[in-house]
Amino acid sequence: MAVAKVTIKKGREKPIRNRHPWIFSGAVSIAANAVDGRLVTVVDHKDRFLARGYWNSKSQIQVRVLTWEDETIDDAWWQRMLGRAWQSRAQNHAGAELSANRACRIVNAENDYMPGLVLDRYGNRVVLQAQTLFVDRHKEKIADILHSDFDAEQVFERSDIDLRRQEGLHPAVGALVGGPPPDRLLLNEGALYHVDIVRGHKTGFYLDQRRNRQKLHELVQASASASDGPPSLLNLFSYSGGFAIAAQRDSDLRAVNVDSSRAALELAEKNFALNEYDKPSSDACAEHIQADGFDYLRYCVGEGARFDYVVLDPPKFAQHKRQIARAARGYKDLNLSAFRLVKEGGYMMTFSCSGAVSRDLFQKIVFAALADSGRQAQIVEQLSAAPDHPVALTFPEGEYLKGLLLRVY
Ligand code: SAH
Numbered sequence: 001m002a003v004a005k006v007t008i009k010k011g012r013e014k015p016i017r018n019r020h021p022w023i024f025s026g027a028v029s030i031a032a033n034a035v036d037g038r039l040v041t042v043v044d045h046k047d048r049f050l051a052r053g054y055w056n057s058k059s060q061i062q063v064r065v066l067t068w069e070d071e072t073i074d075d076a077w078w079q080r081m082l083g084r085a086w087q088s089r090a091q092n093h094a095g096a097e098l099s100a101n102r103a104c105r106i107v108n109a110e111n112d113y114m115p116g117l118v119l120d121r122y123g124n125r126v127v128l129q130a131q132t133l134f135v136d137r138h139k140e141k142i143a144d145i146l147h148s149d150f151d152a153e154q155v156f157e158r159s160d161i162d163l164r165r166q167e168g169l170h171p172a173v174g175a176l177v178g179g180p181p182p183d184r185l186l187l188n189e190g191a192l193y194h195v196d197i198v199r200g201h202k203t204g205f206y207l208d209q210r211r212n213r214q215k216l217h218e219l220v221q222a223s224a225s226a227s228d229g230p231p232s233l234l235n236l237f238s239y240s241g242g243f244a245i246a247a248q249r250d251s252d253l254r255a256v257n258v259d260s261s262r263a264a265l266e267l268a269e270k271n272f273a274l275n276e277y278d279k280p281s282s283d284a285c286a287e288h289i290q291a292d293g294f295d296y297l298r299y300c301v302g303e304g305a306r307f308d309y310v311v312l313d314p315p316k317f318a319q320h321k322r323q324i325a326r327a328a329r330g331y332k333d334l335n336l337s338a339f340r341l342v343k344e345g346g347y348m349m350t351f352s353c354s355g356a357v358s359r360d361l362f363q364k365i366v367f368a369a370l371a372d373s374g375r376q377a378q379i380v381e382q383l384s385a386a387p388d389h390p391v392a393l394t395f396p397e398g399e400y401l402k403g404l405l406l407r408v409y
Helices: 075-091 133-150 207-226 242-247 262-274 293-303 321-341 359-373
Strands: 004-008 022-024 028-030 039-043 049-055 061-067 103-108 117-122 125-130 154-159 172-177 185-189 191-195 232-236 254-259 285-290 307-312 342-352 377-384 402-408
Touching: 004 049, 039 061, 049 133, 075 103, 075 133, 103 207, 117 133, 125 133, 133 154, 133 172, 185 207, 191 242, 191 262, 207 242, 207 307, 207 342, 207 377, 207 402, 232 242, 232 293, 232 321, 242 254, 242 262, 254 262, 254 293, 262 285, 293 321, 307 321, 321 342, 321 359, 342 377, 359 377, 359 402
Parallel strands: 004 039, 125 154, 232 254, 232 307, 254 285, 307 342
Antiparallel strands: 004 028, 022 061, 039 049, 049 061, 103 117, 117 125, 154 172, 185 191, 342 402, 377 402
8 A cells, every 4th residue: 555645844854854743733844645544755845755654634733754764664664663662671770680589671662663652561461552543443463573582471461541642543542462461460579569550550560760769779779877766758659669678678778658549559568568568666667548649748847847759740731731730730749848848968869750841941940949949959869760761862752750869968
């Protein structure tokens, strides 16, 4: 079947030549035979080849680019691209993550040049997320390749993110290869975690925070002798307790997990029980509080509470550039209260996972919150997603997770 042609307006081809993978409706001049969810060849106003990608007229991003070479997108292409992503995880940083009870992101969508496709591996299971119509149409093939070429025993689909609605798609959850996953599976990151692939957030777990959980663990260990009595952690937007569980490894730290989701806190409680065996003393404990994060912070400030560590990992506040101002107010409010709660010489880990909020802007917002709080803080480290979530250099939007490790005085 011939591939339809999309012609770009004169003067709008530069980002495409610079290998940005998104082409917005405003840049397209003619798209005569383009069919939603099918391949298109992108050319400039002089009919010169620019890229090949896929089309969806329903989305603001009408073309997502698969390649800037004039090559065929067929099964062999998928095998090659999936192989490349798989190999990079196996060879680099996350090699150990590919063994049983370990988890790792295998394909990070646009950042691995497979826009709209996320693959997370939990042991020998792979969880697939098809974010766009084109990927949705190819998901069975992708699952078959994962099974036949990469020994994935099961491929389970968690295509239930909001983005699909903009593509005209309904949520899809279910087994693509093999049976359904077990109700709960165990993940080993040093600490142990229950992961709920079927109902949990994302593909079951926040794999992107792995390195930062580890950092918090190391920080607590390093500071252990300095503090008198068991240290304390306020883990805001805790989900299944990830940061608290890591911080409590080999420590008698007291944690308070706060989340609006009852199901998330139930998982956090189970995770605490799962790891109780390696606590040095019975001081270690965890409270699980179902509350709005903003309200709970204000309550703590009112009570004059103080913690050695505060982690702030809120959900995405800005879905689009239009929502940046509102998101900035939200981040500032949270960080202002959080600064007031950190003990003298304590630490704060603060994050934004909004792709539309740049690292630079986030740092400015945190700075503004600090100024209002009357405290002092040093940046000890810039934080980002774990290295199995690489960011394509030509796709700044791919750097969605940014954070700061701060020492507060
Ligand atoms: N820190 C977690 C991930 C947090 S994701 C980890 O490392 O695993 C954001 C969390 O915020 C989700 O668990 C969601 O349930 C929760 N959440 C969303 N809105 C909230 C609100 N207004 N108050 C409290 N929690 C909220």
